[in-house]
Amino acid sequence: MAFAISGQLHIRTDNQQYTNVQSVIINSNVPHIFNCENSECQLYFIDPTSNAGIQLSKYFLLKGEDIVVNTITSVEIFKEKYIYGLDEDYPFCERDDRIKSCLSWIDDNYSKEGIKLSMISENVFLSESRIAHLFKKQIGISIHQYILWKKIESAIKRYMEGASLTECAYSFGFSDSSHFNKTFQKMFGIYPSFSNQE
Numbered sequence: 009m010a011f012a013i014s015g016q017l018h019i020r021t022d023n024q025q026y027t028n029v030q031s032v033i034i035n036s037n038v039p040h041i042f043n044c045e046n047s048e049c050q051l052y053f054i055d056p057t058s059n060a061g062i063q064l065s066k067y068f069l070l071k072g073e074d075i076v077v078n079t080i081t082s083v084e085i086f087k088e089k090y091i092y093g094l095d096e097d098y099p100f101c102e103r104d105d106r107i108k109s110c111l112s113w114i115d116d117n118y119s120k121e122g123i124k125l126s127m128i129s130e131n132v133f134l135s136e137s138r139i140a141h142l143f144k145k146q147i148g149i150s151i152h153q154y155i156l157w158k159k160i161e162s163a164i165k166r167y168m169e170g171a172s173l174t175e176c177a178y179s180f181g182f183s184d185s186s187h188f189n190k191t192f193q194k195m196f197g198i199y200p201s202f203s204n205q206e
Contacts, residue, residue: 009034009086010034010044010049010052012030012048013047014047015046015047015048016028016047017029019040024075032078033064033075035064035068053196056157110139111147113128119162128151153195159180160191163177163188
């Protein structure tokens, strides 16, 4: 999600360009480029396993849209319209127990080195191809992307608690802070601004 607090956003995807946008919601796995030059913007990255992430995944799935452009400039109004309001229109669908098990296993093990898809598939008693397909269908991103999400999220939390960026990167399997920055940029389309503070 991106909100232009002042000025306008410009967004480009592989097949479309949006100019002078006030706010936008972009589905996961949609390559895009933001231009917030001369603007003050807020960017929000939503965990696909959170309630907000689940609601947005259902919205995008049922609407068949990858990008929603609108004039909303308030996070509170956005939540009212796209998160809380979706509960009534798109009732919650229960996750497959195997996906719940998969998420739980990843949450317990993501910080370890050498996690392989075979380890996860053995834990949930499904083939690698089946768990990969089911996970992406229900969560909206691949298992690999979810593991990276968890590592980046934990590294940022640790950084905010006072650890150095290099220490955070090493702690969660990145070879150095540069590797962390590149992974962050690839995953979110921007470099982490706090990395410039070191």
